[in-house]
Amino acid sequence: MQIKEIIQFLEEIAPLSYQESYDNAGLLVGRADQELKGLLITLEITEAVVQEAVQKQCNLIVAHHPVIFHPLKRITGATDAERAIMQAIRADVALYASHTNLDQVAAGVNAMIAERLGLYHTRILAPLRGQLKKLVTFVPHAHAAALRTALFHAGAGVIGRYDACSYNVEGVGTFRAREGANPYVGRVGELHLEPETRVETIFPAHLEPAVIEALLTHHPYEEVAYDIYPLDNPHPGVGPGLIGALPEPMPVKIFLQHVKDALHTGCIRYTNYPGVIERVAVCGGAGIFLLPKAIEAGAQAFVTADVKYHEFFRAEGRILLLDVGHYESEQFTVDLLDRLIREKFPNFAPLKSEICTNPINYFS
Numbered sequence: 282m283q284i285k286e287i288i289q290f291l292e293e294i295a296p297l298s299y300q301e302s303y304d305n306a307g308l309l310v311g312r313a314d315q316e317l318k319g320l321l322i323t324l325e326i327t328e329a330v331v332q333e334a335v336q337k338q339c340n341l342i343v344a345h346h347p348v349i350f351h352p353l354k355r356i357t358g359a360t361d362a363e364r365a366i367m368q369a370i371r372a373d374v375a376l377y378a379s380h381t382n383l384d385q386v387a388a389g390v391n392a393m394i395a396e397r398l399g400l401y402h403t404r405i406l407a408p409l410r411g412q413l414k415k416l417v418t419f420v421p422h423a424h425a426a427a428l429r430t431a432l433f434h435a436g437a438g439v440i441g442r443y444d445a446c447s448y449n450v451e452g453v454g455t456f457r458a459r460e461g462a463n464p465y466v467g468r469v470g471e472l473h474l475e476p477e478t479r480v481e482t483i484f485p486a487h488l489e490p491a492v493i494e495a496l497l498t499h500h501p502y503e504e505v506a507y508d509i510y511p512l513d514n515p516h517p518g519v520g521p522g523l524i525g526a527l528p529e530p531m532p533v534k535i536f537l538q539h540v541k542d543a544l545h546t547g548c549i550r551y552t553n554y555p556g557v558i559e560r561v562a563v564c565g566g567a568g569i570f571l572l573p574k575a576i577e578a579g580a581q582a583f584v585t586a587d588v589k590y591h592e593f594f595r596a597e598g599r600i601l602l603l604d605v606g607h608y609e610s611e612q613f614t615v616d617l618l619d620r621l622i623r624e625k626f627p628n629f630a631p632l633k634s635e636i637c638t639n640p641i642n643y644f645s
């Protein structure tokens with residue numbers, strides 16, 4: 282198996298187009314067409330992690346945080362990241378990051394936090410707009426069913442728990458084939474009227490190449506008429522944060538202990554909250570931007586990290602705001618990637634890094 286097969290799979294789960302504009306997810310170092318010898322999963326790529334990969338004969342490291350985040354102007358070994366990159370290139374180890382794109386999918390980073398906290402009925406806290414498009418095309422009646430099937434197979438027509446969604450209306454198409462054309466119906470130089478079905482269906486924007494390929498392959502016409510509309514609808518399956526419910530309400534102190542145990546965190550910073558906790562919003566890493574969404578969605582607690590002193594004031598007793606630590610909130614992403622890759626490639630066993638890359642200690 283080549284490295285690109287792992288990459289293709291990871292990008293089916295978390296397409297790169299879902300990453301934030303400031304992010305740098307994807308293949309950062311190395312070639313995708315190399316034979317995969319071994320795969321090491323980590324939250325962070327450090328020099329020590331690259332050494333671990335070399336020792337364990339892994340030539341691909343899959344990380345959550347991109348080791349190249351800000352553009353590098355020189356690679357001289359002045360920083361740990363530069364030394365990690367230099368060593369990876371020398372040892373022919375490819376470096377790949379699935380970062381904010383993995384934060385934005387329902388089965389991503391936040392799903393692991395929700396799973397550990399035992400939340401159920403989870404949904405994306407802030408569904409993103411601009412991730413959906415609509416395809417409209419016009420096809421002879423007899424070909425409509427086969428074309429729809431091909432479009433659905435390419436990933437079109439999924440709305441929530443439903444698939445094969447489309448709208449179809451019958452009408453008449455007109456065209457005149459010009460000199461040099463090879464029309465499927467009608468004659469060159471003559472106006473033709475053809476009974477056609479107008480097929481409309483929705484698709485995630487990142488699947489556009491596959492959907493168009495299916496359209497052009499399964500439509501009988503030489504020149505296929507179709508429209509693609511960008512949609513402003515939020516995509517319920519893509520966006521930051523998750524919200525879900527605990528099996529039963531918990532008093533604040535019990536909930537804090539529950540979070541501490543579930544996320545193996547040495548320290549939780551939190552605000553005062555007068556009520557009990559049942560609905561919980563989560564966002565791995567720096568999630569304070571979602572505080573208004575968490576309150577609006579009716580969460581009694583918001584579990585995130587990287588909260589600054591002044592930002593804690595914004596809770597104002599309306600929600601229990603918890604800072605559990607950036608590393609602590611995201612560490613189970615390694616287990617998630619390990620599980621997903623093992624399920625997809627049962628004959629291939631990735632390794633999880635044994636190095637704790639958390640730069641923060643707690644003194645108590």
Ligand SMILES: [Zn+2]
Pocket residue numbers: 346565566567607611
């Ligand atoms: Zn992070």
